[in-house]
Amino acid sequence: MKKLLFxxxxxxxxxxxxxxxxxIFTLKSSASESVPHKALNxxxxxxxxxxxxxxxxxIEQIYTDDAAYISETQEKGIFSGKDNILSLYTRFxxxxxxxxxxxxxxxxxxxxxxxxxxxxxxxxxxxxxxPGEDSGEPISEFAxxxxxxxxxxxxxxxxxxxxxxxxxxxKFYYDAKPVPNLYYGRQFITSKNIEPSSAP
Numbered sequence: 103m104k105k106l107l108f109x110x111x112x113x114x115x116x117x118x119x120x121x122x123x124x125x126i127f128t129l130k131s132s133a134s135e136s137v138p139h140k141a142l143n144x145x146x147x148x149x150x151x152x153x154x155x156x157x158x159x160x161i162e163q164i165y166t167d168d169a170a171y172i173s174e175t176q177e178k179g180i181f182s183g184k185d186n187i188l189s190l191y192t193r194f195x196x197x198x199x200x201x202x203x204x205x206x207x208x209x210x211x212x213x214x215x216x217x218x219x220x221x222x223x224x225x226x227x228x229x230x231x232x233p234g235e236d237s238g239e240p241i242s243e244f245a246x247x248x249x250x251x252x253x254x255x256x257x258x259x260x261x262x263x264x265x266x267x268x269x270x271x272x273k274f275y276y277d278a279k280p281v282p283n284l285y286y287g288r289q290f291i292t293s294k295n296i297e298p299s300s301a302p
Contacts, residue, residue, distance in 0.1 A: 212226070
């Protein structure tokens with residue numbers, strides 16, 4: 103009787119351990135498969151800082167080596183490869199520096215699709231252009247819609263692999279509502295006394 107009871111208790115213990123292991127494995131799998139919102143959102147914070155500081159090194163870290171950039175202007179084609187994208191940013195940042203101007207930029211993500219190694223974010227951005235003090239020009243702003251595709255490398259780092267944008271009215275940025283877990287810039291609340299503008 104004791105042997106039978108011992109075997110019964112052993113079987114229960116084994117079943118309990120097996121169940122516990124399965125639960126832990128399921129939790130780990132769920133955690134690893136969940137959408138990496140924090141890592142993806144961090145890239146928008148980095149972009150915001152890079153524009154404000156006109157920091158090319160930060161831009162370099164955000165894009166993959168084979169990234170593609172699709173400009174909003176009709177005069178420009180598709181830029182392929184990180185080096186070509188960096189050249190584009192270099193010319194743009196140099197133009198801002200020559201004017202002794204400053205930029206502010208922010209993003210609001212409305213849609214995110216993702217799988218294990220890629221994610222696509224869709225939303226609005228807004229840029230404020232602060233001209234040099236001696237220019238006598240007012241602060242202006244312009245906005246657009248964007249589609250950004252992120253790719254995860256073998257080290258688990260998320261970088262931009264495709265970046266595209268088109269012009270949009272600033273009101274779409276301002277009217278965009280926050281979506282749980284998605285990046286929602288709160289830098290710009292209102293456009294009072296700000297003139298609409300094309301890109302500088």
